[in-house]
Amino acid sequence: MSALKIQRFDSREADFSSRLDALLDRAPEISADITTVVDDIIAAVRAEGDAALLRYTNRLDRRAVTDAAELVLPHAELEAAWNRLPDDLRAALSTAADRIRQYAEHQKIAPFQFTDRLGNQLGQRVTPMDRVGLYVPGGKAAYPSSVLMNAIPAKVAGVPEVVMVVPAPDGVLNPVVLGAAFLAGIDRVITIGGAQAVAALAWGTDTVPAVDKIVGPGNAYVAAAKRRVFGRVGIDSIAGPSEIVVISEAGSDPRWMAMDLFSQAEHDELAQSILISPDAYHLDAVEAALNARLAELPRHEIVRASLGHRGALIHARDLNDAAAIANHIAPEHLELALDDPEALLPKIRHAGAIFIGRHTPEALGDYCAGPNHVLPTSRAARFSSPLGVYEFQKRTSLIACSPDGARALAPVAGRIADAEGLAAHAASARDRG
Template identity: 60%
Template structure:
């Protein structure tokens, strides 16, 4: 039985108590940070050999060359073709939906011409090469392969390199099959900080990438922090989160299971319910205790709900929206009668799931939008992973002779005001003689 805390927004000190519940220490453990810095330095200096040593030490894989750790496209295709029909059909359907959604995100180049002939615009180009980290710890994540690789493919990235710790059996086959469907060019079965280092700095076998995306454990997160600037990163992901706003009219078993869907990720995942109906919260509590013993990951769910979960009584649904905007959750379910209207009141959330039938798990696997989302309240300023993360923009400026005369006079005044005479004279040289 999970002892999940009950809170009431009308209680004095509620916001302070909620803040404490939401708090997640993002600062790296000093020992983890020191170990990661040592690994990064070693891989930067010794390349493949350091990666192999780390793989033998941490992953217990006795590989003596990087070639032993790379999966060929033929292997990826075979993994896909050998899947049972049910899994093959599900994976293919999910991949197609994810691709179709992300096609809508593609940005295009544009330009316009001013009256004097000056042309201004923006040129959009894909990244040359990206690295995708797919975790292999407590579960296999073929969905992470699709969500990270598919927008890169849609964006037109030249080369997609996936790294993931080796796993045995059917779980590994699903991951490899997903890589095949998502158009991953190379798959190398390495993980941890050493994999991040190899992607960031490059080795004899693994070329340096432009950006690294994908979640991982504390070592992976620390490594991504350290290599940011050498390469781009998507984000440093925190624990999974779900916030459910319910009006008390949804089946309480559905709500309980939706809370479980994120709690089962990790002992420090967070699951919160906001509801104005005390009696319904009681029913959800009953459902939690009834359904929890049926869950294979019962211990993880129990730890998550007990440590960071909450069932919160609010005054009304408007207050629930205010609290949701303050929390800025990774996943927000609006299990209410008029979810689209309520969604208009939400400013900060990674993904918004509208309506009683829209379980968060559909978004994780196959609805179409990306499941790589900002966590730990970063939805206040960050967005889901998308095609735009794999494209970059260059400004286009082509000034006409008349434009140089007009703009040059403006630039000259401002440059002299800043004390930058070289800037001013470069503009002045192009002015027409009076």
């Protein structure tokens, strides 16, 4: 097998920043052609409902469904799929679900209420959304972990109904995904996918109920559709390719570091894996390990393309410099494979999830550590956060003015309203004064 080619950067070089930014410039772009197709599909589903849903499902997924009711999967099929899974897989999924649920329980937003010095009662009510839609990729893809990561926080938040849509190309459904849906407590499963599924969730049809928020990964058509329906419903994000940054030093096993980089690169050719170290000899050792272990991977051609086009080994001045570089990248996943990771942790400001210490590979976070694996990508960790219970809870402000409080606040509100030229606002406030 020919040697793997991966870019080497040095933060001391004059063109380092420009080269790094060029490597990072990979925000998800949606072509005009895809947008046009998606717009047509959304318009058809809005106008025709189930009829359009059936037409697109039969054509794009190579099915022959004549009644939209056939698209709804009986709950008994989910339970049967769960019961047919191997015992060890059911045990692993159950452990993961329990850990995800335990972590999510700590994320609940608490309501509050207090009385100010004027006797006004102020507070915040927290309520769950009524209904959430979960998009799950179908066909050859099998991501039961994504089912758990998206559905369990919604259920912990108190969402009464979670609706899962999953395409069934050629009528084929993945039993592990269906088993995970049963385990996660999903209320309804509908075997549709693509932009038509997103449109149906956003506006509703006779068969598909309209939801308040759509979460879950999908292809470019699904991403374009989620972008189009945002505002009608909430969405989690427009996710880009997976990414990892590892900060490591000489004490880290190069073979471990190589496999951690591979763990993201094997997703697809656009995934990004970057390792930063102040030790040039360690970078050499990691590069050697990458070449030595590449042949172990069934998806080695995908890994080779990913690392060759999107990967990098970066020589930093020191660990402080490494932290600054990581903050600039703002990666989805950040590993601190260091002698003293806790010392560097306060200097990390931007990352979707931080994996602390050499015995915490990112792969554990993907499946069973507990925190959510739905994370901001494409540098969005600068302003965005992981999916969590708070994504499915709404906060409502509560205001109850006392007579004295209303009289005290009336001139304040009235004066500001005067400055804004809103006479009715001013009068409404002053009437209580």
